[in-house]
Amino acid sequence: MNTQRWDELKNEVTACTRCPLHRTRTLPVFGSGNPQAPIFLIGEGPGYEEDKSGVAFVGKSGQLLDKILAACGFTREQHVFIGNIVKCRPPQNRNPLPEEQAACLPYLEEQIELVNPKIIVTLGAVATKAILGSHVMITKARGNWGLWLNRPVMPTYHPSALLRNPNLKRDAWDDFKKVIDKYREIVDPAHYSKYY
Numbered sequence: 238m239n240t241q242r243w244d245e246l247k248n249e250v251t252a253c254t255r256c257p258l259h260r261t262r263t264l265p266v267f268g269s270g271n272p273q274a275p276i277f278l279i280g281e282g283p284g285y286e287e288d289k290s291g292v293a294f295v296g297k298s299g300q301l302l303d304k305i306l307a308a309c310g311f312t313r314e315q316h317v318f319i320g321n322i323v324k325c326r327p328p329q330n331r332n333p334l335p336e337e338q339a340a341c342l343p344y345l346e347e348q349i350e351l352v353n354p355k356i357i358v359t360l361g362a363v364a365t366k367a368i369l370g371s372h373v374m375i376t377k378a379r380g381n382w383g384l385w386l387n388r389p390v391m392p393t394y395h396p397s398a399l400l401r402n403p404n405l406k407r408d409a410w411d412d413f414k415k416v417i418d419k420y421r422e423i424v425d426p427a428h429y430s431k432y433y
């Protein structure tokens with residue numbers, strides 16, 4: 238990992254004015270977890286709690302995500318880095334506009350290059366479309382491996398969708414089991430998870 242470039246990139250994001258979202262945000266959210274992680278999770282953008290704290294996925298969705306990761310035997314400290322399509326909170330948590338996503342995407346691409354993860358997971362429709370193509374439907378794509386920047390991508394539901402509709406949790410768990418399979422295949426055959 239090029240830590241010097243990583244720190245520079247973080248500073249660039251903090252000073253960024255490429256789109257109007259910087260005007261209404263409190264703190265940018267560069268991402269959280271291990272910058273050398275084998276798994277890179279991609280969310281949509283900061284919500285209320287993330288905007289206040291500067292940390293990715295710390296609100297209700299983040300707490301559910303942590304439970305899912307724990308069930309997989311993954312931790313933020315060791316196995317994952319969590320970033321977003323846009324680094325600044327869209328007002329009222331609306332979806333980031335295409336031009337806001339386009340302005341911010343180069344930061345995510347460079348983060349992927351620097352972290353060099355073996356596996357990518359997109360969380361929800363916005364992240365999945367941004368990474369795999371605007372025509373891609375989360376309900377069809379989830380559970381199926383895609384490819385981005387030469388890396389396997391597993392699209393799955395956003396934790397907020399699982400909170401709204403707990404019936405989706407079964408499918409989401411099937412998707413994360415595929416991530417565990419892939420992790421055992423290409424990172425650590427001895428990886429232990431309590432439930433799978």
Ligand code: URA
Binds near residue numbers: 296
């Ligand atoms: N939802 C997201 O998509 N990203 C976050 O960081 C928090 C909530």
